[in-house]
Amino acid sequence: MIVMKFGGTSVEDAKAIDRVAAIVQGRQSQQPVVVVSAMAKVTDTLLTMAKAAGNGERKTALKLCRSLQERHYNCASELLGTARFTEFHSELGSDFENLDELLRGISAVGEITPRTTDNVAAYGEMLSSKIVAAAFEARGLKGIHVDSRDVLVTDNAYMQAVPQYEETNLRLKERVEPLLSAGQVPVMGGFIGSNRSGITTTIGRGGSDFSAAIFGAGLGAERIEIWTDVDGILTTDPRVCPDARRIKVISFDEAAELAYFGAKVLHPATVLPAIQKNIPVYVLNSRNPGCEGTRITTRAPHSKNIFKAIAAKKRITIVDVAAPRMLLAHGFLKSIFEAFDRHQVAVDVVSTSEVSVSLTVDSNQAIPALAADLAKLADVKYEGRKAIVCLVGENLRETPGIAALVFRELADKKIRMISQGASEINLTFVIEEDEVPEVIQRLHRTFFAELDAEVFA
Ligand code: ADP
Ligand code: ASP
Ligand code: MG
Numbered sequence: 001m002i003v004m005k006f007g008g009t010s011v012e013d014a015k016a017i018d019r020v021a022a023i024v025q026g027r028q029s030q031q032p033v034v035v036v037s038a039m040a041k042v043t044d045t046l047l048t049m050a051k052a053a054g055n056g057e058r059k060t061a062l063k064l065c066r067s068l069q070e071r072h073y074n075c076a077s078e079l080l081g082t083a084r085f086t087e088f089h090s091e092l093g094s095d096f097e098n099l100d101e102l103l104r105g106i107s108a109v110g111e112i113t114p115r116t117t118d119n120v121a122a123y124g125e126m127l128s129s130k131i132v133a134a135a136f137e138a139r140g141l142k143g144i145h146v147d148s149r150d151v152l153v154t155d156n157a158y159m160q161a162v163p164q165y166e167e168t169n170l171r172l173k174e175r176v177e178p179l180l181s182a183g184q185v186p187v188m189g190g191f192i193g194s195n196r197s198g199i200t201t202t203i204g205r206g207g208s209d210f211s212a213a214i215f216g217a218g219l220g221a222e223r224i225e226i227w228t229d230v231d232g233i234l235t236t237d238p239r240v241c242p243d244a245r246r247i248k249v250i251s252f253d254e255a256a257e258l259a260y261f262g263a264k265v266l267h268p269a270t271v272l273p274a275i276q277k278n279i280p281v282y283v284l285n286s287r288n289p290g291c292e293g294t295r296i297t298t299r300a301p302h303s304k305n306i307f308k309a310i311a312a313k314k315r316i317t318i319v320d321v322a323a324p325r326m327l328l329a330h331g332f333l334k335s336i337f338e339a340f341d342r343h344q345v346a347v348d349v350v351s352t353s354e355v356s357v358s359l360t361v362d363s364n365q366a367i368p369a370l371a372a373d374l375a376k377l378a379d380v381k382y383e384g385r386k387a388i389v390c391l392v393g394e395n396l397r398e399t400p401g402i403a404a405l406v407f408r409e410l411a412d413k414k415i416r417m418i419s420q421g422a423s424e425i426n427l428t429f430v431i432e433e434d435e436v437p438e439v440i441q442r443l444h445r446t447f448f449a450e451l452d453a454e455v456f457a
Contacts, residue, residue, distance in 0.1 A: 001031035001180055002223045005190060005212035009229040010286035011128050012040035014078035020132065021139045023227070023289050024185065028141065030222070031180050033215055034187045036132050037208040038124025039075070042068065043191075050120040053103045054112025061103045069096045072127050079135040088134050092127065099123050114158035118192075118202045121159075122149070125189025125208070133187035142184045151175055152193030152211060154201045161193060161201035163210075165273075168193075169218040176219065188215070209267035213281070217273035224274055226266065227286040232294030233258070233265055235456065236310045240437050241444050246457040247308055248292070251300035254308050254392050255281075257426045261348075261390035262313030271296065300394055304452040306402060307393035310443055312436045315363045316348070316386040318416065319371065322356035323378030333357065335377055343370040348388060349428055351417045358417055360388060360430060386416075387433045390426050391443065397424045409446050410439060 004027065006020050024032055038046075045068055053061040072092060077085045099120070106116055129145055136143025151171045154161035179186045190208025193201050203210055209226055216224040233255065234244035250258075252275045259268040265283060274281050275298065284293035300308070321336055336357060340347055345367065349360040361367065363384045374380045396402060406427060407415065416430040431439055448456075 001033060001219055001221055002027065002225065003035060003212050003216035003219070003221045004032045004225045004227060005035040005208060006037065006132075006227045006286060007208065007229070008037040008040035008042070010227050011036050011132060014075050016286070017075070017079055017132055017135050019286055019289075020227075021136055021141060023286060024136065025139070025141055026289075028185070032185055033176060033180070033219065033221075034132065034136075034143075034185060035190045035208060035212040035215060036125065036128050036187065037190055038128050039071070042071075042124040042128070043121055043205070046121050046124055047117070049103060050106065050112050050117050053106035053120075054110065054116075056107050056110045058104060058107035061107060062100060065096065065099055065103060072131065076131050076134065079131065080138050084134065084138055088130075091130065095123065095127060095130075115199065118158045118161075119200050121202050122189075122192040122200045125192045129187050129189035136185060136187065143187050144179055144184045146176060146179070146186045146188045148188045148190070148192050148211065149194040149198075149200055151188065152203075152214065154193040154195055154203060156195045156199075156201070158201055160204045161195065163193065163203065163214050164196075165214070165218070167196075168214060172215060172218040176215070180219075204267075204269075206264070206267040207269075209270040213270045213273040216279055217277045220277070221279055224279055224281045226270070226281065226283045228265060228283060229285065229287060230265065231285045231288060231291045231457075232283045233263070233296075233309065235308070235448050236440055236444050237263065237312070240312070240440050243444060243448075245448065245451060246291075247294050248455055248457050249295050249297060249300055250308055251394060252281075252296055252298055253423060253425055254300060254394060255296045257390065257392045257421065257423060258309055258311045261311045261388055261392075261426070261428065263309065263311040301454060303393070303395060303455040305393070305447065305450075305455065306395050306399055306405075307391045307447050308455070309392050310440055310447075311390045311392070312440055313348070313388040313390070314433050314436060315384075316360050316388050316430065316433070317363045317367055317382050317384045318386055318430060319359050319361060319367070319374070320356060320381045320383075321359070321374055321378045322381075332377075336374065339370060339373045339377070343373065345370050349417055349419055349430065351419060360386070360417065385433045386430050387436045388428060388430055389436070389439060389443075390428045391447070392426045394425050396420070396427060402427065405446075406443065409442050413439060
């Protein structure tokens with residue numbers, strides 16, 4: 001069997017879902033399990049709606065909900081035709097009634113918790129998966145909707161829930177395998193699950209890729225396909241650098257570094273369950289299904305190019321913690337990291353000197369409170385509007401003099417916190433956020449002007 005995951009843009013409207021049906025039809029003999037994201041932008045809208053309700057802005061929330069309802073109805077009616085849609089209409093209708101009720105409840109209380117946030121956010125994937133399953137049926141594909149919340153079991157960490165593999169795998173065996181054996185095409189929402197008490201959870205933004213990998217690993221898939229709106233993993237973000245080229249083969253490790261440092265094309269955790277089971281992952285384009293995409297494998301073939309790709313992660317804040325008083329004090333780093341942990345702020349890049357530590361974090365609201373806490377230990381400064389740039393490639397391990405090549409290109413730029421990641425396959429540094437396009441374009445010109453045809457398309 002195979003897992004085919006379609007992202008938000010691949011199910012954004014009736015035309016897109018039509019393309020998905022045709023792609024899945026072509027793979028029917030391979031026993032596909034289909035995983036879908038919410039329609040493009042829907043999760044964002046749901047979160048805005050939940051927030052509005054939490055602020056007591058009931059009308060705003062309900063108005064957003066109406067526009068979402070209209071979009072889903074329009075899409076379903078275009079896909080299903082009148083007779084089928086009439087049947088399906090009442091099912092969608094009761095989902096939207098429940099969502100309305102939820103929003104009214106939230107705005108009456110005037111507070112939104114992570115648990116209720118997940119309850120609202122889950123509607124995106126619940127709705128899209130039902131519509132896609134119905135569309136498959138209408139096209140003669142044996143699509144059957146499976147509620148992922150009955151399959152993906154997680155812990156209680158709402159909005160960032162951690163999958164419980166043993167229980168999830170058991171449910172996959174019980175609820176999904178029999179459908180495959182019966183020749184049906186299960187259609188499941190990504191991103192959503194539920195905890196052991198059956199309460200809805202989500203596994204983090206962009207998490208549908210992760211769901212696909214969890215299902216693929218649990219079912220022992222021959223292959224996991226991540227269908228998106230570009231030809232595969234490219235040498236850099238095509239929106240920043242239109243010259244970006246397709247990478248034909250990339251290693252799991254390289255893909256993980258790229259995802260972690262901002263290449264939005266793949267969720268960072270996706271590759272983990274797949275690596276452990278040695279399942280190849282492909283990134284493919286639902287608008288250009290004939291293109292062979294990118295294959296992610298355990299070992300990448302040798303490439304003549306030093307780097308495989310460049311990624312950038314924006315909205316970064318640098319936190320500098322300087323503590324002359326604590327010079328070499330035992331336990332200083334520990335107490336710093338404990339403060340980050342208390343405020344649940346994740347750290348990406350760290351660099352230390354004898355008397356100070358610099359750390360990068362995603363810019364977020366918790367930073368002022370964190371800084372106030374850290375100020376009890378040391379002198380603290382923080383500065384936003386930064387970006388992490390990351391160059392990735394297995395060749396970094398063996399090639400001397402790479403840093404010199406990179407920084408010669410950026411001699412006129414202010415570079416901070418240079419680090420060669422512990423994995424030895426990335427070179428990472430921090431720049432001003434507004435310099436990202438120029439820096440990426442320059443590096444891309446330098447390192448990707450000539451491409452090894454074995455690895456790049
Ligand atoms: P989906 O909705 O399918 O999950 P995403 O929006 O999450 O799609 O990811 C696809 C987008 O990632 C592309 O449209 C592209 O703009 C962006 N992207 C960023 N870096 C890269 C890269 N190195 N290669 C390909 N796409 C990238
Ligand atoms: N719909 C979710 C999000 O936008 C999950 C996903 O698309 O992967 O974050
Ligand atoms: Mg995505």
